Amino acid sequence: MSKIIYTHTDEAPLLATYSLLPLIEAYAKKAGVEFETRDISLAGRILAQFPERLADDQRVGDALAELGELANDPSANIIKLPNISASIPQLKAAIAELRQKGFDVPDLPEDPQTDEEREIAARYDRVKGSAVNPVLRQGNSDRRAPGAVKAYAKAHPHRMGDWSAESKTRVATMGENDFFSNEKSFVSPADDTLRIELVTADGDVRVLKESLPVLAGEVVDATFMSAKALDAFLADAVRQAKAEGVLFSAHLKATMMKVSDPIIFGHVVRAFFAPAFEKHGAELRAAGLSANDGLGAIYAGLDQLENGTEIRAAFDACIADGPALAMVNSDKGITGLHVPSDIIIDASMPAMIRIGGHMWGPDGEEADALAVIPDSSYAGVYQATIDDCRANGKLDPATMGTVPNVGLMAQKAEEYGSHDKTFELAESGTVRVVNGAGDVVLEHAVEQGDIWRACQTKDAPIRDWVKLAVTRARLSDTPAVFWLDEKRAHDANLIAKVNEYLAEHDTTGLDIRIMAPADATRFSLERIRRGEDTISVTGNVLRDYNTDLFPILEVGTSAKMLSIVPLMAGGGLFETGAGGSAPKHVQQLVEEDYLRWDSLGEFFALAASFEHLAQTTDNAKAKVLATTLDAATAAFLENDRSPGRKLGTIDNRGSHFYLGLYWAQELAAQSDDAELAAAFRPLADRLAADEEKIVAELVSVQGKPADIGGYYRPDDAKTTAVMRPSATLNAALDAF
Structure with missing residues (x-):
């Protein structure tokens, strides 16, 4: 058999x-x-x-x-x-259900203090997120719309919302002091074991990760997002949405980015409800009610507080005084800030673009929105798509081309492998990545509350990724574009490797390019409007984003894709x-x-x-x-x-x-x-x-x-x- x-x-x-x-x-x-x-x-x-x-x-x-x-x-x-891909609220809900069914699994420790609690938390860390x-x-990803699905979409095009040239929908992103701008990267010259440590202002060394094995040729990156810069950006975004009369909508990936993005989501919640947190934040923290878990979790916990009604009124006042919030379910009053895993960027942004740049408002009607994407690494992809639709109108599924994807993801490549190397810093100092010889290979000066992370990309998956891209380009006779930005530290190292490994293949007659993500988006959209196909060759996160963005526009959903991982x-x-x-x-x-x-x-x-x-x-x-x-x-x-x-x-x-x-x-x-x-x-x-x-x-x-x-x-x-x-x-x- x-x-x-x-x-x-x-x-x-x-x-x-x-x-x-x-x-x-x-x-x-x-x-x-x-x-x-x-x-x-x-x-x-x-x-x-x-x-x-x-x-x-x-x-x-x-x-x-x-x-x-x-x-x-x-x-x-x-x-x-x-x-x-469990967010903290989902993990807690699953634990509660299992316990109700008679399974003696422990509660998730909120703030592990004992060795036993730290051990339990470590086990749950192996479960949550991606x-x-x-x-x-x-292996790397080969994902595309099957011919039958594409043919059906052309014969029976799905509804696309009309775009107005006067649409006020746009992306708001940091552009500085974020993960993109602070990134540093190096290629390990040999097999090694790295250590991540925080050197505090008074000279104490706190080990954040004792052992980080790397292989020769492996790309290792480190970066951080400034908490102060994030808070200033978010406060300004709330003001902008109010002034422009558009919905305020935050777009993150709190499921896959299971450490960094729930923290960022918490910053968003606190920024929108700043007056409420300024007055009642200490009480909420004492009751274990965290903004990271979303507005829904806070509301659910207010009954246990003596002044819960007063606190709820403070939150309601923020909603009344602030910009209108994008909704998950307007009939039930569920906003985009209720649950960190309800609005996921790779699904929410394409859906917004598909229906004419709109999200659903509290009144149950569609409206323009300010799409808040704090990190600028890939925000430009969505802004370029919005700009194209505003200038050229909605895309036509009956005539548009397709954008299949070859994605780098093997052996925990790139950002999705960074969870055990992401930290919300408890104090200021310098985070250093130190090699086995004791040399500092990467470092950042950081402040308390900053979100620091590292990620790895092994050499063998990169070589395989290039091979798969060349294979797909030749089999389909389609241009292939590596979505890499020479201004980003990680991408600069990948560009060098891509050029090296392309030389190992016969690329005669093939159209293979390297373009920054926003430029690659514009190039692909120009071709797609002419009915032409373009392979996007991307890293791990962009693989996830692109294999939702283009399929949702082309065939109405990403659930109908053929996804093969050789x-x-x-x-x-x-x-x-x-x-x-x-x-x-x-x-x-x-x-x-x-x-x-x-x-x-x-x-x-x-x-x-x-x-x-x-x-x-x-x-x-x-x-x-x-x-x-x-x-x-x-x-x-x-x-x-x-x-x-x-x-x-x-x-x-x-x-x-x-x-x-x-x-x-x-x-x-x-x-x-x-x-x-x-x-x-x-x-x-x-x-x-x-x-x-x-x-x-x-x-x-x-x-x-x-x-x-x-x-x-x-x-x-x-x-x-x-x-x-x-x-x-x-x-x-x-x-x-």
């Missing part, structure tokens, strides 16, 4: 798995392919950290560590669905799209038994996984599964079988049925494998004959609450019952 690993993750993707996986397991088994699952959900990752506190029947294996090892095995074939992706992504050891990791709107989908399922999650990304990943399996195991039947699944997905799109937007239409479960129907029909009709065709013909006939009955069973459950027994760790039996409500479809698959 050939083997594929299918990950159990979180939220809507997990719910969809309960419906989809039984179908694909049944189909794949006929081709000698079996699936195994690994639980890398937030709840599963938490439980794996504390086996000694759990009963025997509660313990779970460390599936993430296991998959991390497998990713370095040439036989690896892993389908990875979107998972929660804990999963750096472990699994032992693992450097020879295996394959196949990712299934974005999960940014997953929480809203879960909420709708629980309230109305309707799941709007679109599994199209899973379909594309599955076909690529079968293709890889066929090539690496010489399984001809797996190749047939791949080609017929691609054909079925094209039929799925042409017949518009994605989940509808309202009750009474098919939801995620109905879309899975139609994929199963079309796939069975394609398998039954194909001529490459008579045995498979014969096996699938009765199923195809049965599903077609029962189509009306199955759809009726799937739709009939809608409109009432659904009990799945938990958000972070749903009950298996309850969720199975909710996600497989068609007895007719279940019987057909069981018989098959």
Whole structure:
């Protein structure tokens, strides 16, 4: 049997798995392919950290560590669905749910003081934020819109909001004393072990990180954001939004940038509600209510304070006196400052641009906005896009080209690997990075409250990244642009390496360029408006931003992307799209038994996984599964079988049925494998004959609450019952 690993993750993707996986397991088994699952959900990752506190029947294996090892095995074939990149509020909520279910996991220490508390905090540090992706992504990223998706978007263009030449929407960014401007970088000449330390004003040396192993040729960066400069910038941004009559909206990445961005988010909350914090900040701190956790957490905790009503009134006064806030849910009064993980830059900025430069205001209406992006490293990408739309109008999905991405991310490359090297400084002094010989290789003079961080990028992933870019440029006959800014210290070192490694390849006839991100944005938009394609070759964070920005504009969503990670050891990791709107989908399922999650990304990943399996195991039947699944997905799109937007239409479960129907029909009709065709013909006939009955069973459950027994760790039996409500479809698959 050939083997594929299918990950159990979180939220809507997990719910969809309960419906989809039984179908694909049944189909794949006929081709000698079996699936195994690994639980890398937030709840599963938490439980794996504390086996000694759990009963025997509660313990779970460390599936993430296991998959991390497998990713370095040439036989690896892993389908990875979107998972929660946990912010602190999400982590706390998951812990509370697990404890309520009888799992004796410890509370998250707010301010660890004892050795035991520090040990607990360290274990939770391995869980929060982007804990999963750096472990699994032992290769660089090849992400693009599949041909079927692009063709569908051109034939059935999604709605794009009109842009006005008078639009007041713009980006506000620091430009100085931020991570971009303060960055320093060096290339390690040999294998070494670095140390990060803070030398205080009185000469004391505080070790921030004792051991930081690096390899020869590794790029190591260090930078910081000035807290004073950040506060001054934010105070001015609040004033500007008020004066310009636009919505105030903050755009960060508090999930992936799990140390720095929640802190920055806290600065934003304090800046907007400055009078309230000036008067009541000490009381809030004493009660453990932190601005870093968002306005929602503060409101929730006010009941425990004697003067909670007075404090709430102070916050309400700030909202009344300040600029209008961009909203997450205006009907429920949830602002963009309620939860640090509600507005995530790579999803929120493209959505704003797509609907004409608007966000939703407190009145439930669209309005222009001041997009506050404190660090200027990539803010220019969004400003360039806004400028283009203001000057040229909205983009046209029916004619526009595409911008696929080749992303540098292998072996924890760049910023997403910086979490254990990010610090909010408790006192002023000098942060130094010292090599094994005791020489200072990087240093910054810092002040109390500044946010300092370092990150690493190994040489082998850079070399592989360049190779992948050249390969994709040649295969697609498309220009490839490295989005690198010579004015940024890190990028300057990468530019030198890119030029060196490009010389190792035959680039004859290829158009390969290096451009600063804002310039690359303008260049790509000029081409996209002409219907021309341009590969963006980017670092890790820009990979994440670009693979949302352009797909959301091109095809309406980033969840429909084909995302392949050719693992450097020879295996394959196949990712299934974005999960940014997953929480809203879960909420709708629980309230109305309707799941709007679109599994199209899973379909594309599955076909690529079968293709890889066929090539690496010489399984001809797996190749047939791949080609017929691609054909079925094209039929799925042409017949518009994605989940509808309202009750009474098919939801995620109905879309899975139609994929199963079309796939069975394609398998039954194909001529490459008579045995498979014969096996699938009765199923195809049965599903077609029962189509009306199955759809009726799937739709009939809608409109009432659904009990799945938990958000972070749903009950298996309850969720199975909710996600497989068609007895007719279940019987057909069981018989098959």
